[in-house]
Amino acid sequence: MRTRIFSVVIYLAATISGLLVLLYPFFLPAVSIQSGYSAFRAGEMPLMMTLLLGLCLLVLIIEAQGPLMNTKLVALLGVLVAINSALRFLETAIPGPGGFTPIFFLIILVGYVFGGRVGFLMGALTMFVSALVTGGVGPWLPGQMFTAGWVGMSALLVRPIVRIIKTKHVKPGASVNVPEIILLAILGLVWGFLYGAIMNLWQWPFIVGAQGQSWVAGLGFIETLQRYLAYYLITSLVWDTIAAIGNVLLILAFGIPTLKALRRFQLRFTFNYTPDDDSISPIHSEGIAR
Amino acid sequence: MRQPWAWVIWLATVLVLLSITRNFLYLVIILLCVIFIRLALRKAGASLPGPFSLWKIAIWIITFATVFNALTSHYGATVLFTIPGNLPLLSGKVTLEAMVYGATNGLILVGMLASFMVLSLALPVRDLIGLIPGAFFPVAVVTSIAVTYLPTTLRQFQQIREAQAIRGHQMKTLRDWLPLLMPLLVGGLEHAMQLAEAMTARGFASTKSMFGGQRIRPRVFMLVGIVLLAAGWLVQLGRKPEGGIILIVVGAILIIAGLWQQGRQSHRTAYHRPGWEWEDILTVLITCCILAIFLFPFPGINRESLYYDPYPKLTVPQFAPVLGLAILGLLTPGLLVLNRKPAKGLAQES
Numbered sequence: 001m002r003t004r005i006f007s008v009v010i011y012l013a014a015t016i017s018g019l020l021v022l023l024y025p026f027f028l029p030a031v032s033i034q035s036g037y038s039a040f041r042a043g044e045m046p047l048m049m050t051l052l053l054g055l056c057l058l059v060l061i062i063e064a065q066g067p068l069m070n071t072k073l074v075a076l077l078g079v080l081v082a083i084n085s086a087l088r089f090l091e092t093a094i095p096g097p098g099g100f101t102p103i104f105f106l107i108i109l110v111g112y113v114f115g116g117r118v119g120f121l122m123g124a125l126t127m128f129v130s131a132l133v134t135g136g137v138g139p140w141l142p143g144q145m146f147t148a149g150w151v152g153m154s155a156l157l158v159r160p161i162v163r164i165i166k167t168k169h170v171k172p173g174a175s176v177n178v179p180e181i182i183l184l185a186i187l188g189l190v191w192g193f194l195y196g197a198i199m200n201l202w203q204w205p206f207i208v209g210a211q212g213q214s215w216v217a218g219l220g221f222i223e224t225l226q227r228y229l230a231y232y233l234i235t236s237l238v239w240d241t242i243a244a245i246g247n248v249l250l251i252l253a254f255g256i257p258t259l260k261a262l263r264r265f266q267l268r269f270t271f272n273y274t275p276d277d278d279s280i281s282p283i284h285s286e287g288i289a290r
Numbered sequence: 291m292r293q294p295w296a297w298v299i300w301l302a303t304v305l306v307l308l309s310i311t312r313n314f315l316y317l318v319i320i321l322l323c324v325i326f327i328r329l330a331l332r333k334a335g336a337s338l339p340g341p342f343s344l345w346k347i348a349i350w351i352i353t354f355a356t357v358f359n360a361l362t363s364h365y366g367a368t369v370l371f372t373i374p375g376n377l378p379l380l381s382g383k384v385t386l387e388a389m390v391y392g393a394t395n396g397l398i399l400v401g402m403l404a405s406f407m408v409l410s411l412a413l414p415v416r417d418l419i420g421l422i423p424g425a426f427f428p429v430a431v432v433t434s435i436a437v438t439y440l441p442t443t444l445r446q447f448q449q450i451r452e453a454q455a456i457r458g459h460q461m462k463t464l465r466d467w468l469p470l471l472m473p474l475l476v477g478g479l480e481h482a483m484q485l486a487e488a489m490t491a492r493g494f495a496s497t498k499s500m501f502g503g504q505r506i507r508p509r510v511f512m513l514v515g516i517v518l519l520a521a522g523w524l525v526q527l528g529r530k531p532e533g534g535i536i537l538i539v540v541g542a543i544l545i546i547a548g549l550w551q552q553g554r555q556s557h558r559t560a561y562h563r564p565g566w567e568w569e570d571i572l573t574v575l576i577t578c579c580i581l582a583i584f585l586f587p588f589p590g591i592n593r594e595s596l597y598y599d600p601y602p603k604l605t606v607p608q609f610a611p612v613l614g615l616a617i618l619g620l621l622t623p624g625l626l627v628l629n630r631k632p633a634k635g636l637a638q639e640s
Contacts, residue, residue: 006509006513009513010509010512010513010516013513013517014516016520017516017517017519017520017523020520020523020524021520024523024527027527047305047306047309051542052519052538055515055541055542055545056516056519058426058549059515059516059545061426061429062425062426062512062549062552063512065426065428065429071486071487071489071490071494072482072483072486074428074432074435074486074489075435075482075486075489076479076482076486077435077436078431078432078433078434078435078436078439078482078485079435079436079439079478079479079481079482079485080478080479080482081432081433081435081436082435082436082437082438082439082440082442082443083443083474083478085436085440085443086440086443086444086447089444090444090447121432125429125432125433125436128433129433129436129437129440132410132415132419132433132437133415133437133440137406137409137410137418138402138403138406139305139402139406203399213362214362214363234362235358249464250464253465253467253468254467254468254472257468257472258471258472258475261475261479262479265479265482268483269483269486
């Protein structure tokens with residue numbers, strides 16, 4: 001129990017730190033006004049942001065990989081990441097409309113079925129492996145891995161809602177597939193927009209020196225938010241709307257059979273081997289999932 | 291040059307230079323150096339790692355950044371033309387300064403992208419995976435399985451598509467992808483099952499040291515490190531940036547110490563570990579000199595020329611020849627690659 005609490009604290013600390021790093025354009029103005037720090041070091045910030053985000057990501061990955069890892073999970077994740085990276089590879093070779101990408105569908109469903117840790121690793125490693133094979137490694141990669149990891153981890157939030165629906169609104173024995181899929185589709189819709197909005201933050205203070213929708217040091221929180229929204233509406237809304245609709249359509253079209261397949265294999269992957277003989281070496285039982 | 295760390299240090303130097311200057315004269319020289327190395331690597335026989343074309347992406351990024359900034363930023367003294375009406379964000383004067391500012395941003399992004407492409411070109415994927423620290427042993431295994439299984443997945447996808455096509459399956463709606471996706475997924479999961487059994491049978495993860503367990507001390511280090519990192523980040527944005535930087539450095543050291551402790555538990559072997567050759571050492575020394583010249587205030591170097599802003603009126607940026615020459619040091623790996631003697635056997639064959 002103590003280990004679990006400690007683990008949650010590390011998750012929270014790394015996630016909040018990552019958020020603070022990503023969201024600095026929104027709270028920096030207030031700080032800089034207080035300090036009279038007008039000449040902001042715009043050139044250094046993206047690099048520093050990448051380094052800090054990378055460190056937060058490392059901590060999250062090391063925490064996520066710890067207790068869950070055994071041969072079955074290693075193989076499962078390896079293969080699922082390969083399938084998702086193949087989908088991204090195909091998408092890169094034959095681009096879909098706008099921000100449409102087939103990868104979040106599987107990240108969300110894997111996170112929902114196998115839990116937040118596996119979901120986080122699935123998201124982060126999909127970005128990493130697909131960047132390796134497509135030559136897309138860059139300073140944006142930690143941000144992509146972090147955000148895609150959150151996508152997978154957040155799928156866990158759907159579980160309690162489905163449980164409530166199951167206990168309160170569905171007759172015993174009846175299927176909860178439809179509300180489950182609708183909730184996951186809503187999550188896909190939200191992440192379609194949120195992923196783009198978060199990833200824009202990496203470059204927003206850096207790329208544009210424009211009026212009205214660019215980041216300017218010394219403005220208040222509300223005005224900065226208004227400027228960011230203006231920038232988002234102009235540059236990303238159409239792109240992200242296509243991404244969000246794509247996520248919804250993929251989850252609605254393929255969600256139920258994919259969930260069935262993943263659950264069937266989840267049962268096969270999590271079998272417990274309990275030897276009759278107590279004298280069995282604990283060393284040899286480590287490779288078996290618990 | 292075979293040492294992955296030498297390439298990583300070269301990459302880090304390029305990124306630092308791209309980050310600390312907005313003078314487009316320096317940026318163009320950096321970009322040309324990176325492109326030269328890319329061409330040298332391709333001449334030396336390195337194959338392209340992905341479906342991207344640097345030229346297409348570069349033209350797209352620079353054009354987009356220039357046009358976008360010109361249309362939306364209405365600062366600057368040299369007015370090229372004016373967009374009439376009351377179009378939100380767009381209406382107003384279009385200035386040369388805004389175009390130059392946008393193009394500079396585009397150059398920085400292209401430089402970053404190109405330098406990472408050079409890294410992907412210079413190092414095979416297995417070397418990149420080999421750079422993953424020991425603490426991330428499970429993740430490195432997952433990554434190497436994924437990278438190995440990826441071509442098989444693409445082949446399977448092709449086979450499934452052909453098999454379905456022979457049966458008369460047509461792709462008309464989104465749901466028609468289901469007969470392609472499900473066999474791919476289920477086949478992959480079956481493969482994962484077999485792989486896991488094979489790994490268990492061969493004793494993979496059969497010792498405690500293999501996955502390290504959840505030791506408390508490295509995790510405490512990392513937790514404290516993360517908290518210091520966040521505190522340092524906030525402090526450096528405020529009144530005393532120096533204090534914040536110190537906190538960030540201490541936090542980073544603690545995290546790295548935690549990772550190092552975690553990594554000590556996993557034992558890794560390698561069939562062939564690339565050593566440090568004189569070419570690698572020379573590259574590292576030269577890149578370190580470049581970094582020192584750019585980061586430390588040496589007398590006689592005009593560091594003001596690094597900070598250039600085209601607003602409010604476009605001027606020719608200052609140029610310090612010493613800094614320009616220092617940037618040319620980035621060419622070192624490219625020149626070494628071009629001067630590399632072919633292996634004896636290959637030379638005889640040719």
